[in-house]
Amino acid sequence: MRARIVPPETLRSLDTLDWVDRSRRVFREEDHVYVPVKDGYPYDAVLPTRIRKGRGYQRLGDAVIFHGRRPSAEEIEDVACREEPAFILFIPAHTGDLRVPYYELLSGIPHEVLHRESGILYHLDPTKVMFSQGNREEKRRIASLIRPGERIADMFAGIGYFTLSSATAGGMVHAMEINPDSFYYLQKNISSNQLTTSVLAECGDCRNLLSGEYDRIMMGHFDSELFLSIALSHTTPGTVIHLHTLHPDEDTVKGMIGEHGYDARITVHRVKKYAPQICHCVLDVVLR
DSSP states (O other): OEEEEEOGGGTGGGTTOTTBOTTSOOEEETTEEEEEBOTTSOOSEEOOOOOOOSOOOEEETTEEEEOSSOOOHHHHHHHHHHHOOSEEEEEEEEETTTTEEEEEEEEEOOOOEEEEETTEEEEEOTTTSOOOGGGHHHHHHHHHHOOTTOEEEETTOTTTTTHHHHHHTTOEEEEEEOOHHHHHHHHHHHHHTTOTTTEEEEESOHHHHOOSOOSEEEEOSTTGGGGHHHHHTTOOTTOEEEEEESSOOHHHHHHHHHHTTOOEEEEEEEEEEEETTEEEEEEEEEEO
């Protein structure tokens, strides 16, 4: 990692500077702070890639989130010393159709945070809405497929996981979200990223909000197959559907597509491990 060496007291003043690589974390060492530098800018040192050992966690703004099993007291203390977060949460699951976090506060006082990822700003309250950093590469992959001017439906928009990156890539996005808290942050994030002319956001059940025909449909929910029939009613030959699932079943999906008079080319992409022997996958479905 290329870095500039700066005094700790100047760290906050660097946040808006162009050369700072916000996709990487700063590294502290005694009286110095190593700030990551973007390609093409001068730097003072090259740091070796660090391989962190121990329990995994998620950093969102000034918060730290644990998932999976409950962390031990030692693991909580370790991350508190390492990251110095404002608060720490344990979120083992998200519940119901609204995907509301089930959480335990481990330290600090929870509040709204600002998270930066791939040049996009995400405002959120992690005690009210979900956010998965594990989907980062999938967001980049989808954005790379967008053609300028595409009409895109994001049926489960959340706070803008795929909406914001798709609109930034040139798509015209119809974003639908049923959770009022998530919808509040979706609107805030659209505005913060200056995408108000590229995104139409609506709060409600996507089955009642889909309108017209789309070039691309995002189905970022593990129960997407239950919504596939209504989605297919808003497609044309050439429409691409990105269907998220924990149990990829190409035959079932092809059968549903056939009932609507289409054939399809289906490609399965593995996003991340979800549980033992279970993977979060995305089916790229090209209708024809």
